[in-house]
Amino acid sequence: MQPRLEVQGLVNRFGPQLVHDGLDMQVSEDEVFGIVGGSGAGKSVLLRTILGLQRPQAGVVRIDGSDITQMSAAQLLGVKARYGVSFQQGALYSGLTLLQNVQLPMVEHLQLTAAARDELALLKIRLVGLPAEAAAKYPAQLSGGMVKRAALARALALDPSLLFLDEPTSGLDPVSAAAFDELVLYLQQHLRLTIVMITHDLDTIFRTCNRVGVIVDGRMESDTLERIVDHPHPWIQAYFHGERARARQAGAHGA
């Protein structure tokens, strides 16, 4: 089966600093793929490249088989309507209410009556577990956890089947983070989403991801969750078996 997302030989360089040195990755239909890496390993650059926000020095990025690095802006627009993105800080438009934030992609891409747009946007807001009252609020009036959910609602505005989440649970308390994981899983199963997420949160990885790609030395080591934890690379070992990971496992055993 054709992969939803395929990256081959990606090279990104900023001046003398080589961020990606021939990075490969592949995400198939219905997968939840976690991207992991140390600070400065190039996770965000990778996401920006995949989203078409910046062009790589070399390499191919295929979404549903077509290479977005070679596309014109107009062609890219068609691809953008097929995926949804939730940014790390939410990136909600601060001058618009939550409802208007969710409606913005609909206004751009769909021809809907105002009433239908209201109902569909409200549906998305309730789908991510936000109360309907939140729809009239401005982003500054929302709590951190609500902003994350609101960003997810906006990402779902066009019913994409491919979803990118950048650190969806960072900055959330463990209870909210766990609830968010459940929400992502619930949506993934019911809407048959393919999800690519950048995350540091071990709990999130173990709860939601099928496969994990670790960016080390400008390349990606990816495998199923069960197998990647035994990868010999020292950083991967430290990540999955370091102090924090042990504390997590101890906690899991204790529970």
Place this chain on the structure above:
Amino acid sequence: MFVEVGTGSGADLELELTGEWRALQITGIERELAAVKVAAGGAVRIGTRRLAALDLSGAWALREFLGRARSAGTEVTFKGAPPDQLRLLDETLATAEPPTAPTAAPVPPEQAVLTAIGRNAVRAGADLIDGLGFVGRASVSFLRSLTSLKRLRLISVARHVYDSGLTAVPIVALIGFLISVIIAYMSAQQLRGLGADIYVVDLVAIGVLRELGVLLTSIIVAGRTGSAYAAELGSMKLNEEVDALIATGVDPFEVLIVPRLLGLAIALPLLTIIADLVGLAGGALLCRYLLDMPLTQYVYRVNYAISPSTFWVGLLKAPVFAVLIGLAGCYRGMLVRDSARELGRLVTVAVVQAIFFVILADALFAVLFMEMNI
């Protein structure tokens, strides 16, 4: 394309859903569903076997149709199981219907006008008190920062002198030259008829030194630096940098506002001197070519036209204007909250108010100096 309608027995309808029911096709789906006539007492059977894809928006359109059909008294059934997505929608929407916000009773128009006036008056009053409070805090912080060299933040002051002063020199010089061009041409045209050409020099010298040099420099600086102060402080507020300062125990007035006011109060008089110089030099150039007046005569005439106080009257206003511009910029910047739009609005307000205050103060100065016979 999305709905194939076939007739079953009697008034019953057979609907076959086909194709991709996705958000991007929602217009077509809604149109075809709207075209399906449902009648009371009839029955509709919906087949979904040939449905290639159904996303939430598609399911929502289908659910709306089902609602319409059922409320019209039609019995709706699915061949096989209803699509999973419908169940998800039902689950989501089943949790307590959103309480509709209590809409305020409509206010009669004549009352609405009064309400608006009252509300704006109260807001303007609060704004004034708030602004005075800001001026007070800035003054206290300024006095306190005079007590020690460390608190004066000289490096920061120097940076603001550079940003608002040195980098503005080219534009201010150009403006100074253009003012003298305007005054010289305008007055030469009028005075030549009277044979009073020589008074062009008086007008240029007094006009530039006393009024226009400082006024136009201030207006340029209000646009450049007033907006920069508001935008800089505003984005620091949005980024919680100001809160971080307060939490660290640093007074934001001391590190952010006093250095800006001080820097501008130093830079603006210097800029005014440059505008005056270039203005006078421009006057000399124009008199040479417009009136064929030799340089020595020009210098002599300028000396004759101005009194010793003329230059100082103009220069005295510069620090006052500087403080007004700085206060307007900093105050509006510190009011920014929540959104990028707010930032844009307050930067606009800052510049407009800075220019307004400058012109108002200039008018007051004009009256004051007139009364004092200077």
